[in-house]
């Protein structure tokens with residue numbers, strides 16, 4: 001028998017990214033909202049299981065890359081439309097400005113959602129201060145420092 005998950009199951013990578021589902025409990029709400037900047041802003045934590053979205057270090061890495069890809073695709077489409085139909089300039093403005101905004105927000109949401117889900121699934125974690133301090137104060141070092149103190153110290 002398969003191990004029973006604590007919640008109703010983990011969503012697939014694509015489903016989690018598309019609908020902003022929590023990678024741990026499947027609850028929607030990975031992002032603050034669905035409009036403007038809220039649509040690509042992670043919520044602080046999951047409202048159901050409390051998974052700390054702030055602890056993931058997705059950052060805005062995909063933003064510049066995606067914007068360039070979407071820009072290239074839309075410019076090619078605009079040139080094809082211009083060559084085929086030669087529409088007035090307002091048709092271009094009406095078509096490509098909203099498509100650029102929608103395309104960028106959608107792609108950014110998808111990319112950030114996928115990155116967070118992948119980080120969760122692979123248990124990736126940014127090395128924190130505690131990890132470094134822990135490495136610095138290894139038991140071996142402490143023992144050696146104690147011995148040095150005893151050798152050099154007064155009896």
Ligand SMILES: [Zn+2]
Nearest residue numbers: 022025046049
């Ligand atoms: Zn959750």
